[in-house]
Amino acid sequence: MYIINHIQMYTSLLQHIEKFISLEPSEIDVLESCLNLSKIKKKEHVLQEGQVCNTMYFISKGCMRQYIINSKGVEQTLQFGIENWWITDYLSYHNHTPSNFYIQAVESSEVIALEKPTLEAILIRIPKLERYFKIVAQKAFGAAQMRIKFLFTMSAEERYHHFSNLNPEFVQRVPQYMIASYLDFSAEFMSKIRAGKV
Amino acid sequence: MYIINHIQMYTSLLQHIEKFISLEPSEIDVLESCLNLSKIKKKEHVLQEGQVCNTMYFISKGCMRQYIINSKGVEQTLQFGIENWWITDYLSYHNHTPSNFYIQAVESSEVIALEKPTLEAILIRIPKLERYFKIVAQKAFGAAQMRIKFLFTMSAEERYHHFSNLNPEFVQRVPQYMIASYLDFSAEFMSKIRAGKV
DNA sequence: ATAATTTCTTGAAGTAGTTCAAGTTTTTTA
DNA sequence: TAAAAAACTTGAACTACTTCAAGAAATTAT
Numbered sequence: 001m002y003i004i005n006h007i008q009m010y011t012s013l014l015q016h017i018e019k020f021i022s023l024e025p026s027e028i029d030v031l032e033s034c035l036n037l038s039k040i041k042k043k044e045h046v047l048q049e050g051q052v053c054n055t056m057y058f059i060s061k062g063c064m065r066q067y068i069i070n071s072k073g074v075e076q077t078l079q080f081g082i083e084n085w086w087i088t089d090y091l092s093y094h095n096h097t098p099s100n101f102y103i104q105a106v107e108s109s110e111v112i113a114l115e116k117p118t119l120e121a122i123l124i125r126i127p128k129l130e131r132y133f134k135i136v137a138q139k140a141f142g143a144a145q146m147r148i149k150f151l152f153t154m155s156a157e158e159r160y161h162h163f164s165n166l167n168p169e170f171v172q173r174v175p176q177y178m179i180a181s182y183l184d185f186s187a188e189f190m191s192k193i194r195a196g197k198v
Numbered sequence: 199m200y201i202i203n204h205i206q207m208y209t210s211l212l213q214h215i216e217k218f219i220s221l222e223p224s225e226i227d228v229l230e231s232c233l234n235l236s237k238i239k240k241k242e243h244v245l246q247e248g249q250v251c252n253t254m255y256f257i258s259k260g261c262m263r264q265y266i267i268n269s270k271g272v273e274q275t276l277q278f279g280i281e282n283w284w285i286t287d288y289l290s291y292h293n294h295t296p297s298n299f300y301i302q303a304v305e306s307s308e309v310i311a312l313e314k315p316t317l318e319a320i321l322i323r324i325p326k327l328e329r330y331f332k333i334v335a336q337k338a339f340g341a342a343q344m345r346i347k348f349l350f351t352m353s354a355e356e357r358y359h360h361f362s363n364l365n366p367e368f369v370q371r372v373p374q375y376m377i378a379s380y381l382d383f384s385a386e387f388m389s390k391i392r393a394g395k396v
Numbered sequence: 397a398t399a400a401t402t403t404c405t406t407g408a409a410g411t412a413g414t415t416c417a418a419g420t421t422t423t424t425t426a
Numbered sequence: 427t428a429a430a431a432a433a434c435t436t437g438a439a440c441t442a443c444t445t446c447a448a449g450a451a452a453t454t455a456t
Contacts, residue, residue: 142289
């Protein structure tokens with residue numbers, strides 16, 4: 001009973017890893033012994049601007065976001081993370097420099113938080129995971145490039161429709177003003193787009 | 199004589215790799231036997247929109263850029279790559295899908311072009327390189343996040359000054375209209391910023 | 397259920413940028 | 427070294443968005 005629950009807890013991460021590489025049963029054991037699931041309450045932060053980011057978060061349930069507060073005091077979402085995404089500030093993580101970002105739960109979430117020393121220890125025991133993290137990062141970078149392309153080439157209205165066509169359920173799930181800032185326009189303008197007043 | 203030249207050819211990539219991981223002499227031999235340097239002439243393309251991107255390029259000399267052509271027929275630069283950067287379309291590379299981008303030499307350049315089958319063969323012989331590519335991709339993603347932050351929070355003029363303070367030599371090196379599109383404003387507006395007419 | 401808080405909407409006024417078109421300067425090519 | 431091509435500049439007219447302020451609706455907490 002305990003074991004079954006234990007295994008189920010990490011199913012999402014293990015399944016995600018096994019999309020890209022295959023693990024031996026012994027490696028799965030090692031991984032499971034090192035992982036633990038944390039619950040993050042809605043609006044709780046796992047990273048604040050100015051802190052060094054020392055942790056990678058795998059989202060197994062819920063939704064997180066990375067945001068900044070601009071010079072006018074308004075929050076601007078740079079990145080959302082949902083089930084099966086990793087979220088962290090890689091620059092702060094690698095360079096041990098204070099982060100420019102906040103990372104916060106948009107809704108109550110479950111994450112696997114991997115501290116740098118733990119992760120490095122896992123990578124020494126299962127070097128093949130380097131490949132997994134390589135692929136994850138390369139795909140994330142590719143997605144960031146596409147995001148910049150969309151920001152450059154589409155009008156605000158086009159960005160909204162494109163995004164909500166691709167993620168219809170997501171648009172229901174999170175506050176509009178977060179999506180507006182993610183798409184780089186004001187919450188007021190988003191309201192007008194939705195009302196067809198533009 | 200031959201050997202010395204041969205080694206010198208790949209110095210920049212080997213040095214870059216050894217910033218992040220350490221290689222055995224035998225591994226260096228393997229690498230050198232698999233690499234070759236290509237010269238790309240100014241304005242020559244190594245990737246065209248619609249092609250599947252099957253190659254990663256390490257820039258050992260010169261400057262490359264990734265760009266799109268927008269709906270008005272204007273080129274918009276999404277990414278520059280200079281000495282010691284990798285450039286590719288990771289999404290097309292991983293998913294075997296047609297690329298959205300052009301990759302072109304801004305000035306005559308020397309690159310180490312690694313085709314996917316060659317690279318995969320190298321990674322099997324030197325698995326530790328997975329870690330190198332992981333770190334490269336994670337840092338690139340971190341840089342992309344900062345880029346989005348700057349696009350979101352700074353005015354056109356601030357972006358221009360920020361960029362030219364960080365890269366004074368670079369601004370001399372490449373045409374202004376490419377920098378303007380990289381910073382997401384028009385070439386005309388950049389001209390006015392530089393003239394102090396704004 | 398009620399109050400408190402958060403999120404969304406609306407219109408009016410303002411502005412940071414774009415677009416266009418034409419001319420000038422610089423760089424490249426033959 | 428002349429001609430052609432590429433890159434840069436300028437001003438005038440325009441527009442896609444922002445900002446502000448106030449109220450309405452939805453959600454959350456008690």
